[in-house]
Amino acid sequence: MKARTGQREFSVASGDNDAAIPPACTLCGVRSLTVCAPLDNAGLTAVDEIATRHTFEPGQTIFDEGEPSQHLFNVTDGTVKIYKLLADGRRQITGFLFSGDFLGLASEATYTYSAEAVTTTKLCCFRHGQLDELLQRSPQMERRLLAIAGHELAEAQEQMLLLGRKTAKERVASFLLLLSRRAKQTGRSEDPVHVPMNRTDIADYLGLTTETVSRTFTKLKLEGLIRLLPKSMVALADRQQLSDIAETS
Amino acid sequence: MKARTGQREFSVASGDNDAAIPPACTLCGVRSLTVCAPLDNAGLTAVDEIATRHTFEPGQTIFDEGEPSQHLFNVTDGTVKIYKLLADGRRQITGFLFSGDFLGLASEATYTYSAEAVTTTKLCCFRHGQLDELLQRSPQMERRLLAIAGHELAEAQEQMLLLGRKTAKERVASFLLLLSRRAKQTGRSEDPVHVPMNRTDIADYLGLTTETVSRTFTKLKLEGLIRLLPKSMVALADRQQLSDIAETS
DNA sequence: CGCAAGATTGACGGAGTTCAAGCCGAGTGG
């Protein structure tokens, strides 16, 4: 169980393995957002030694529900979706992850959900045991992880409210505002907001069908609340009213 | 921020304050299930010194969303519901908590949801700062808390799948099996299972209306899958088929 | 330019909601 530093043989699904790490964690653009935020130089070096970087292309599976959960991940670029399936194929996307998000927080022996790249995605990958050891030596990092878990729990509850009690229009408005908020957090455009996922993914996230999502977009457009731009961009023409719709009817 | 041991002035909402702690944590019946599980005697003593016990009657508020989150809790007896509201009164119950469950995991300055006693409930209460200090001295306890958070996250995702993609019948079947599983875990009857919450609470947990919940119970009864007994007990007459229904259509 | 995958739109149907009575059972008081 000791961390053998320098060890780099590694394979996660079939992502590209660029074993050469040119600049190391000190240059990581999303560090301030991640679990690594509280680390000093020594800590970063330790992380750097156990981390490997992988790239996943759109649609590529990162892991599947039920698989042994050998790795944990940090999203350093791109968008990831996590989801659960029913036996007959019905799917619920339980979250979209963006730069800086932590992936794999579960503490079960096997993954309890599947993860797949939405856009080209870069991940920083840790073996479970090695990260555990690091956590034992860095209480701040563990504390940070606990805070992240708390945040995710709060977000999950917000999403339950959406799925259980909001109308289609409220769901779509909430979703667009969420995307905008996350874009801002990660330094991307918050107003003409980029919507990297397709209608099917949005539907499976919001507990709707693609048709309803599409109709709702159209309705919001006709009411002048949003504008659908090329390249999957959406302008939030009336942010205030969108907010009003999102929080309640 | 130092923990002043022995300090006991305390008030959480308006629960009874039985300041005299006769037996202390060593006699706590649910300890093995809680965040206190990994503690040795010294740790238990420390917990005992900062914990106060409170009792809440059915319907009594434990805390409200938006309030400063000064306390964290361990449920030692009874059932608690946590929920979020929309401005127009629509409610989503995001979870029911039973003996041994931890309440208040959020790490925000204010509670992000409300909590209310469903049955007569006993809570073990900690001031935020004091528990934090204890956690800093007990890495195992912090680790345990992280594991608990992970479990809750997995449960939340399961519930999102239910809310977003399951039919009314599947939701009710899932709910009964959940209650049964939790009853078993806490040493209560798992087959004629006690359903302590009313139809409105069940509806707000499952994203349905009371009428639909009632109709679905009736349907399951007519199909011979359950029997509705007096005193809010439900017999799971055909557990296998209930399971089949719960996991998918 | 032409194709294929995704997005939109339309028509229709159904699962679940809404509104409105009844029913049942536990607590209360005569």
Place this chain on the structure above:
DNA sequence: CCACTCGGCTTGAACTCCGTCAATCTTGCG
């Protein structure tokens, strides 16, 4: 001991939002 009451549960009937099925349109890309 029993009628009364009140809240919660059940049942019925009509409606509605969203899902389903199917056709058309748009867009990105070779």
